[in-house]
Amino acid sequence: MTLAGHSHSADAPHHGGCFVNFNQDCTSLAVGCGSGYRLFSLGPDDGLEEIYAKNGGEDTYLVERLFSSSLVAVVTLSAPRKLKVCHFNRGTEICNYSYSNTILAVKLNRSRLIVCLEESLYIHNIRDMKVLHTIRDTPPNPSGLCSLSASTDDCFLAYPGSSSIGEVQIFDAIHLHAKTMIPAHDSPLAALAFNNSGSRIATASEKGTVIRVFNVRDGARLYEFRRGVKRCVSISSLAFSMCSTYVCCSSNTETVHVFKLVEPTKEMPRQASEDSGWMGYLSKAVSVGANYLPAQVTDVFSQGRAFASVHLPVSGVKSVCAITTISKQLRLLVASAEGILYIYALDGVDGGVCPLVKQHCIAGTPAAATVAAQPPNSTTSGKGGNTYAGALRGRDPNLMSGTESEKFHEMTSAVESPPPAGFKFDDDKEFPPVSQSG
Incomplete structure (x- = not known):
């Protein structure tokens, strides 16, 4: 649910404007910009x-905020x-x-904290920040594409x-072993969730035309949806x-798509309306003559279409989207890097074009909405802090070079800083939930 530079996360914020993302249960929104960060609660x-x-x-x-804590x-x-873990309250x-x-x-x-570098991932026990496992020498991942399930029972990292191709590695972050590799797309991955x-996991490739679940x-592939037929579409989330x-x-176009994960039935109103049109005629023709057509053609007609959509006021602006329930009503949320949160009503029965219900400015000031937060280019001189700390352990800091000495002191302070008893997330006195009423 994170606004990222390659797509995502939704999920690597290498873009101009704000960094925006929703928390794990879509109850709040975090915004990072040139002057700090802001946290909002959806009410x-x-x-x-x-x-x-x-x-x-x-x-x-x-x-990144941990649920409503x-x-x-x-x-x-x-x-x-440097990663900072803060008690903002x-x-x-x-x-x-x-x-x-x-x-x-x-x-x-609530169990794990994942840090993604370009060629490695670090899995921490979130209660004491100890490194439990390091996945080294991963394929180059300059946009930091990864996803962690919110569940602690099925706590998977993707x-x-x-x-070069769209393979998804699934890793069990609790038992610390690789689970499966999913060949999701022919092109490199652009988004995961x-x-x-x-x-379940949803995927999109750099082509941006097909969404798979x-x-x-x-x-096993459960669903396949066609987002569109345009080329060079960059999925944002x-x-x-x-x-x-x-x-x-959401993508770099002005359209946000919503797909419904249901098995098609003859009784569905949408199917009835399609059967009476030219698309229904072509679908029937493809079904009858599937054995005589190229696989690419039959795939297009067998893929699901968008159940609902919205049209943003502008295109070319990265955004992150989410679906939640507010006051017992389905809502589609779209937060843009320009610092605007759009709230749309989603009809769970008929779908269609979603009407705009409300919009909010989340950038703070007009200037903050245009701040370009570009992290410096990542280097490949090392894999991670723990690796470097191990190499320097036992050496006299006074005999090191300036760069080595700086990294040594950084790593020493880092591994000593978590509290010995760990973080007590179930203790409201230490980490009270913060909501509108709080």
């Missing part, structure tokens, strides 16, 4: 309340290799952890298994609804 009647603002601070290009993970341009930094390469993405749930339970446990009935998709 009844499609309202939006600012619950925290760090203004006049460092330029923030990554900020007061825990946030922050990365700034001034220290792109108290305005304190709990700990920090440094790496020898630029942090491209951070994902977290990341590209190849830089788990559903809330971690049982797979079963995580066995890699993919997201499941909390009920896993819908998948939404």
Whole structure:
């Protein structure tokens, strides 16, 4: 659910404007910009309340909130290799952890915190920030594409298994072993998203024309949807609804698509209307003559179409989308890098074009909406902080070069900073939920 530079995450914020993303259950919104970051809570009647603002601070290009708690993970341009874990309600930094390469993405749930570098991923126990496992020498992933399921029962991590084709590597982040490899697309991946339970994953490639949904446990393809036929479409985000009935998709075009994950039936009104039109005629013709047509042609007609859509006021602006329920009404949320949150009504029965219900400015000031938060180019001189710390352990800092000494002190302070007893997320005195009423 994160606005990223290649797509996503939704999911690597290498874009001009704000960094924007929703938390794991779509109850709040985090915005990072050149002057700090802001946190908002989605409220009844499609309202939006600012619950925290760090203004006049460092330029923030990554900020991730843990559900509705007061825990946030922050990365700034001034220290792109350092992850800060903060208690925003108290305005304190709990700990920090440094790496020898630029942090491209951070994902977290109640059990794990994932740090994605260009060629490695670090899996932390979120309660004490200890590194449990390091996935090294991953295929080059300059946009930091990865996804972590919100569930702690099926706690899976997904990341590209190849830089040339669309393979999805599924990793069990609890038992710390590779689970399966899903051959999702012929082209490199552009977006990944788990559903809330971690049982399904949606994918899109750099072509951006087809969205696929797979079963995580066995890699079986469950659904295939055609987003469009345009070339050079860059997917900005993919997201499941909390009920896993819908998948939404935003791109660099002005259209946001919503797909409904149901098996087609003859009784469906949409199918009846299609049967009476030219598309229905062609579909029937393809069905009858499937054995005589190229596979690419039959695939196009067998793919599902968008159930609903919205048309944004502008195109070419990256955005992140989500589907949630507000006051018992389905809502499609679209947050743009320009600093605008659009709230649309989603008709769960008939679909169609979604009407705009409300929009909010989330950038703070007009100037903040245009700040270009570009993290520096990541280097390939090292894999991660722990690796470098191990290489330097036992050496006298006074005999090191300036760069080595700086990294040594960074890593020493990083591994010593988490509290020995760990973070008690189930203790409301330490991490109270922060909502509109709080």
